[in-house]
Amino acid sequence: DAGVTQSPTHLIKTRGQQVTLRCSPISGHKSVSWYQQVLGQGPQFIFQYYEKEERGRGNFPDRFSARQFPNYSSELNVNALLLGDSALYLCASSLWDTDYSGANVLTFGAGSRLTVL
């Protein structure tokens, strides 16, 4: 079975540009979360979607937006890029958005590494 897949794997943008990152969850998983991981730090929660509805938003500016499609894939959009947006953006999926356990584990993709120049 394919794991969580993300695209693109690497990208370089300049300040002020916009970027769209894509994520396909594990088949059967209905919840998708996005995290930002700056070098040397742990992942920071950005968004969570479940059954196409936003279930949570972290402490990120309105330049960040996301959506989930009927097939449960998801996109993360970042507008007006700043140098500080340079990071690894991780997508994670799970069967549902609560009741984590050994049977409902948050599984991560390999990430999209964004560099803003």
Place this chain on the structure above:
Amino acid sequence: GQNIDQPTEMTATEGAIVQINCTYQTSGFNGLFWYQQHAGEAPTFLSYNVLDGLEEKGRFSSFLSRSKGYSYLLLKELQMKDSASYLCAVVRGDYKLSFGAGTTVTVRA
């Protein structure tokens, strides 16, 4: 706010045991994950604890004390491939994960 603390770095020799501690203060608690992350790769699931006590899974074990806000990950019979960052992640009351900064473990021959 969320506060999750773990040591920044640890070094151990091949075949040894290393214990990575994690202390947390979060708004609610619905469990604690440990993930392993090799450089440039995705975090991969190691263990999940929601009740007090020790969970053993092969060479890796994880312990939780909810009253103390404390967990540890125990890595036994260290192998070179265990060199990685280990992330402690608390499931908050709203079921969102808060991560620690990670502990980089270096295994030396």
